[in-house]
Amino acid sequence: MPEFVVLMAFLMSVVAFSVDAVLPALPSMQLAFGVRQSADMQLVVLVLFVSLSCGQLIFGPLSDAWGRKPTAYVGFAIFTVGSLVALFSANLTVLLLGRVLQGLGAAAPRVVSMSMVRDCYEGRALARVNSLVTTTFIVVPMVAPVMGYWLTLGFGWQGVFGAYVVLALVATYWLYRRQPETLPRAKRARLHWRSVLASYGYCLRHPRALPFALALGLSFAPLFGYLGNAHIIFGDIYGQPDWFPYLFGSLASVVGLSSWLNSRHVMHHGPGYMAVRALSVLVGLALVFALLRQGQWLADTLWIAYCWMAASFFCYGFLFGNLTALALQPLGQQAGVGAAMLSTLSNWIATALGAWIGYSLLGSIDALVLGQGLCSLAALAIIGFARSRAKGHGKVDGGKRTG
Numbered sequence: 001m002p003e004f005v006v007l008m009a010f011l012m013s014v015v016a017f018s019v020d021a022v023l024p025a026l027p028s029m030q031l032a033f034g035v036r037q038s039a040d041m042q043l044v045v046l047v048l049f050v051s052l053s054c055g056q057l058i059f060g061p062l063s064d065a066w067g068r069k070p071t072a073y074v075g076f077a078i079f080t081v082g083s084l085v086a087l088f089s090a091n092l093t094v095l096l097l098g099r100v101l102q103g104l105g106a107a108a109p110r111v112v113s114m115s116m117v118r119d120c121y122e123g124r125a126l127a128r129v130n131s132l133v134t135t136t137f138i139v140v141p142m143v144a145p146v147m148g149y150w151l152t153l154g155f156g157w158q159g160v161f162g163a164y165v166v167l168a169l170v171a172t173y174w175l176y177r178r179q180p181e182t183l184p185r186a187k188r189a190r191l192h193w194r195s196v197l198a199s200y201g202y203c204l205r206h207p208r209a210l211p212f213a214l215a216l217g218l219s220f221a222p223l224f225g226y227l228g229n230a231h232i233i234f235g236d237i238y239g240q241p242d243w244f245p246y247l248f249g250s251l252a253s254v255v256g257l258s259s260w261l262n263s264r265h266v267m268h269h270g271p272g273y274m275a276v277r278a279l280s281v282l283v284g285l286a287l288v289f290a291l292l293r294q295g296q297w298l299a300d301t302l303w304i305a306y307c308w309m310a311a312s313f314f315c316y317g318f319l320f321g322n323l324t325a326l327a328l329q330p331l332g333q334q335a336g337v338g339a340a341m342l343s344t345l346s347n348w349i350a351t352a353l354g355a356w357i358g359y360s361l362l363g364s365i366d367a368l369v370l371g372q373g374l375c376s377l378a379a380l381a382i383i384g385f386a387r388s389r390a391k392g393h394g395k396v397d398g399g400k401r402t403g
Contacts, residue, residue, distance in 0.1 A: 001129075003178065004120075004179070005129065005132045005133055007174060007175065007178065007179055008113040008116060008117055008133045009113075009133045009139075009140075010171055010174065011072065011109040011110070011112060011113040011171060011175070012109070012110060012113045012114075012133065013140040014076075014079065014106045014109050014110070014167065014168070014171060015048075015052060015106045015109075015110050016140040016141055016144065017140050017144050017164070017167060018048055018102055018103075018106055018164065019045055019048065019227055020140065020141045020144035020145050020148070020227075020248070020252075021144040021145065021147055021148035021151070021160050021163065021164075022044060022045070022148060022157075022160050023045075023145055023148060023227075023230055023231055023244075023245075023248065024145055024148040024149040024152055024231070024244060024245050025148055025151075025152045025157035025160050026041045026044060026231050027041075027231060027235070027241070028152055028156065028157045029041065029044065029092070029095070029157050032157065033091055033092040033095070035092060038231075038232055038236060039229070039232065039358060039359055039361070041231075042228030042229055042355065042358045043096060044095065044096065044099060045227055045228040046224075046228055046351055046354070046355055046358075047096050047099050047100055047103065048099045048100075048102055048103040048106070049103065049224065049347055049350075049351045050100075050103065050347075050348075050351055051099070051100040051101070051102075051103030051104045051107075052103040052104070052106055052107050052110065052347060053107075053343070053344040053347040053348050053351070054103075054104065054107075054344070055075075055103060055104040055105070055106070055107025055108065056107045056110065056111050056340040056341075056343050056344045056347075057200070057340050057341065057344050058104075058107070058340075059071055059074075059075060059107050059108040059111045059112075059340065060111050060115075060338075060340020060341065061189070061191060061193075061196040061199070061340070062074075062108075062191070063108075063111055063112055063115055063183070064115075064183070064188060064189040065188055065189050065190065065191035066188070066191075067181050067183050067185070067188060068112045068115055068116050068119070068181060068182055068183050069112070069175060069176070069179070069181050071108050071111070071112055072108050072109050072112040072172075072175055073172060073175075073176075074108060075104075075105045075106065075107060075108020075109055075112075076105060076108070076109065076168045076169075076171060076172045077105070078101055078104055078105030078108075079101070079102055079104075079105025079106050079108075079164070079168050080105070080164075080165055080168045080169070081101055081105070082098045082099065082100070082101025082102035082103075082104070082105055083098065083102060083161050083162075083164035083165045083168065084098075084161075084165065085097060085098035085101060086098025086099060086102065086161045086164075087158050087161040087162060087165075098161075102164070105168075107340075109171065110343070111340050111343070113133070114324070114328070114343070115182075115183070116179075116182045117129055117130060117133065118328050118331075119182035119183055120182060122329065123325075123329065124266060124267050124270060124271070125267070126325045126328070126329065127262075127266045127267075127270075127271040127321055127322050127325035127326075128263050128266050128267055129263075130320070130321030130322075130324055130325050132259075132260075132263045133321070139256065140252075141248070141249065141252030141255070142249040142250075142252045142253050142256065143249065144249075145244065145245035145246075145248045145249055146245045146246065146249055147163070148160050148245070149244075149245040151163055199341075200341045203331065203338050203341040203342060204341060204345070206330060206331070207386070207389060208326075208329075208330040208386065209327050209328070209329075209330050209331055209338065209342060210327075210342070210345075211382050211383060211385065211386030212323050212324075212326040212327040212342075212383065212386065213323075213327045213341075213342035213343075213345050213346050214345070214346070214349065214379075214382050215275075215279075215323055215379035215380075215382045215383050216319070216320070216323040216324065216327065216342075216346040216350075216379075217345060217346035217347065217348070217349025217350045217353075218349060218350075218353070218375045218376070218378050218379040218382070219279060219282070219316075219319050219323070219375060219376055219379040220316070220319070220320075220346070220350040220354075221349065221350045221352075221353035221354050221357065221371060221375045222312075222353075222354070222357060222368055222371045222372040222375055223316060223350070223354070224350045224351055224353070224354025224355075224357075225353070225354035225355070225356075225357030225358045225361075225367075225368060225371060226309075226354075226357075226368060227354070228354060228355070228358045229357075229358040229361055230244065230248055231244055232361060233305075233361070233365060233368075234247055234248070234302070237361070237363060237364065237365065238301075238302040238305065239302075240302055247306065250310075251306075251309055251310060251313050252313075254310050254313045254314050254317070255313050255314070255316050255317040256317065257314070257317065258313075258314045258315070258316070258317025258318055259317035259318075259320070259321065260317075261317070261318075262274055262317060262318045262321060262322065263321075266321075266322065271321070271322030271323070271325050271326050272322070272326060272383070272387060274318050274322050275318065275319055275322040275323050275326070275383065276380065276383060276384075277318070278315040278316075278318035278319050278322075279315070279319070279376045279379050279380045279383070280380065281315050282312060282315045282372055282373075282376040283373055283376045283377050283380065285308065285311055285312055285315070285372070286312075286369050286370070286372040286373030286376065287373055289308045289369055290366075290369050290370065290373065293366070293369070300364065305365055308369075312372060324343075327342045328342070353371065353375065356371075357371040
């Protein structure tokens with residue numbers, strides 16, 4: 001299992017590296033392309049999330065019909081083309097076009113990694129492996145900003161996109177050489193788009209899957225707002241641009257720690273219990289921090305804000321693997337379609353609300369604090385409603401490993 005976990009994390013890291021490595025290069029891009037408003041540079045991040053979401057709707061059913069590995073190969077090819085378009089772009093519009101292609105391509109390995117894990121595990125074991133994958137994958141947000149920072153210093157912002165090409169080639173070769181196909185031909189679905197749309201409708205209406213996808217999107221909206229504007233938070237609001245990659249990476253390590261802890265305890269407590277506790281703490285942290293800030297009992301300094309962010313990020317490590325497992329568990333052999341539809345829905349929610357949070361950061365992080373409190377509270381309410389409905393239908397987070 002160790003190599004499987006690391007490889008799945010590596011496939012998932014294509015998205016994370018596409019986001020995190022480019023962040024230190026955003027000020028250089030803004031200067032090179034003559035962009036006046038710093039908040040507009042979050043589009044370089046957000047358009048990737050939007051195209052990623054759309055790509056999952058395509059690659060989800062393709063992975064169920066073609067198999068997991070062929071789908072990933074097509075995605076890496078598109079991702080490489082997008083990286084080259086961005087590498088040689090002369091203005092922001094062309095760069096955003098390259099980012100759209102990158103997001104479309106990155107959707108394939110993201111869906112494939114989620115589906116491969118679901119092919120092999122279910123129930124609490126699925127949540128545990130998801131947490132292990134997240135723990136391994138979190139190394140990327142720790143090192144990607146530092147790599148992006150030094151690549152930008154050495155080669156300009158173009159160096160980051162050259163590194164994306166190398167990443168795609170390495171991932172493709174590793175998948176080809178070391179990982180067997182997890183979806184046998186006998187279990188592959190026939191590709192009929194009418195039935196695919198029906199499957200999407202089934203996933204959207206599923207009473208035990210949809211609520212957790214909605215909760216995932218809501219709970220991660222503040223994180224998306226942070227990702228698109230971290231350079232503004234650390235550079236403009238708190239005046240420490242040179243510390244940005246290291247502060248960003250250290251916060252990512254906090255998520256990695258909590259993901260690892262989740263993998264140790266989720267088998268005993270279950271993903272539902274862990275997710276509810278994490279969301280409850282996020283609500284409490286936002287409420288207390290907002291009251292202390294409004295009452296001026298806390299100075300608005302970088303290190304006080306950093307402590308609040310670190311405590312909040314610790315909670316996020318208990319959410320992704322658990323909410324994903326809860327959303328995918330009821331879908332069985334439709335894991336590819338389910339991963340695509342539910343991940344797309346959660347990404348759209350998180351991107352839209354994250355953009356609102358980003359444009360509301362007017363010289364302070366108040367919008368980020370408010371967004372975390374409201375979104376976490378809404379996610380808690382949705383999960384509570386879903387669990388109350390499921391009481392008469394057996395466990396929501398039980399199960400054992402299969403395969």
